[in-house]
Each structure stands twice: as structure tokens, then as C-alpha cells.
Amino acid sequence: MTSVKDNLIRVKASLPERVTLVAVSKFHPAEAISEAYSVGQRDFGESRAQELASKAPSLPEDIRWHFIGHLQTNKVRSVVASAHLIQSVDSIKLLREIDKEAKRVGRVIDVLLEVHVAAEDTKSGFTPAEIVRMLTPGLIGSLSHTRITGIMGMASNVDDDDRIAADFDALRSVYDTLRGGVMAPYPDFNTLSMGMSHDCQLAIAHGSNMVRIGTDIFGQREY
Numbered sequence: 001m002t003s004v005k006d007n008l009i010r011v012k013a014s015l016p017e018r019v020t021l022v023a024v025s026k027f028h029p030a031e032a033i034s035e036a037y038s039v040g041q042r043d044f045g046e047s048r049a050q051e052l053a054s055k056a057p058s059l060p061e062d063i064r065w066h067f068i069g070h071l072q073t074n075k076v077r078s079v080v081a082s083a084h085l086i087q088s089v090d091s092i093k094l095l096r097e098i099d100k101e102a103k104r105v106g107r108v109i110d111v112l113l114e115v116h117v118a119a120e121d122t123k124s125g126f127t128p129a130e131i132v133r134m135l136t137p138g139l140i141g142s143l144s145h146t147r148i149t150g151i152m153g154m155a156s157n158v159d160d161d162d163r164i165a166a167d168f169d170a171l172r173s174v175y176d177t178l179r180g181g182v183m184a185p186y187p188d189f190n191t192l193s194m195g196m197s198h199d200c201q202l203a204i205a206h207g208s209n210m211v212r213i214g215t216d217i218f219g220q221r222e223y
């Protein structure tokens, strides 16, 4: 088996410089994260609040933790304590809870809105129509401690490149619509997070500037 270091160097070399690599370390031990850290990786993705809370304290403080899993409102406090970017905001209730907790601890937190375009119902997120409808200047203005810096999405889990490409185009189109519309006054709205191990090159070709890669760096996850 190749090492995490070698994998990371190879993956990194395959990405254009403008694309941020989030190394998805969920279900992998702190030692694997340390190995990636030792060759310069700083952005790591976790999908469970408890796992993040148990790993973060033992690892270097300059790691930027990305929360990418479904987040329940009762776990927001623990995630806000260590997350650099919460990528998986899939309801207004969650957005308001994040804002409240960030305010309570006196920090401003960055979030991405999760947009659902994939064929599977199991994936969460706002539909493109919902997001355009709900993201009003009033809502944005009511958030005092949360910055919406982009959107995150996943393509369908299928073997059909045309379908995957169409999903990425749909995400890109939501991103462009918001950037040219309600988010135009906010230049920090600049992140389009899409692409995983198996589809990241296609995602980049369709406009992604942040990819979330687990398997290609850390190997298969053991559940």
C-alpha cells in the first residue's frame, strides 16, 4: 500500500493551484492526519461532531477543520468550537443556530450552503429553487456572526459521466446565480466546493475551486 504522504503529494500535484484541497480524514486516526500534516496539508474534513471534538485537541492548532457531514442543531456548539468552515448547512434552522453559537463564543464563522442536485434522496441540502427563494437580503442581514462564503454539493453516485457533469453544472449555475445576485455585495462569497475522490477532475473542469478528497489520500474507510 502506498503511504498517506505519497498519496497526498500525488493528489496535490493533480490539482490546479487555484483549487483548495480538503483532505477528508473521517474514520481515519490522528496518526494519518499527522502524516498528511507533515507534508504541508492544513485543511482537513470531518463528518461527525464527536469525531471532530475528539481528534482536534490532540492535533496542531493551525489545522483548518472543515465540517462536511449532516449537522444536528444540538451538535452545533461543539462544531463551532473548532471548525474553520462548516460546509454542510442544509436548513435555515441550522444556519440560525450556528449564528447564535458563534455569537455566544464571540467569533465569526464561515459556512457553505449545501445544495442538493444528485439523484439520491439520501443526500441532504437545499434544492436550487429553495436556495434562490430562501436566501434573501433580509436573511443574510440578520446573521451577525456567520459569513456565507459559498456552496457545497455532491454529484449523483452513478457511473455516468454525463449525469455527473450535469450535476456539477447545476451546482455551478446556483453558485453563479447567487454571486451575480443576492451575494454580489459580498466578495467573500467565492467558494464552490464540489468533487470527491472519484469525480474531482470532472468537478474542476466544471468550475470547482474546492475539492474534498478522502479515499485517494487515506485509503478505504473502515466503518
Ligand SMILES: *Cc1c(COP(=O)(O)O)cnc(C)c1O
Pocket: 024, 026, 047, 068, 069, 195, 196, 197, 198, 212, 213, 214, 215, 216
Ligand atoms: C466522505 C466525503 C467526501 C470524501 O469522499 P471520498 O470518496 O473518500 O473522496 C467528500 N465529501 C463529503 C460530503 C463526504 O461525506
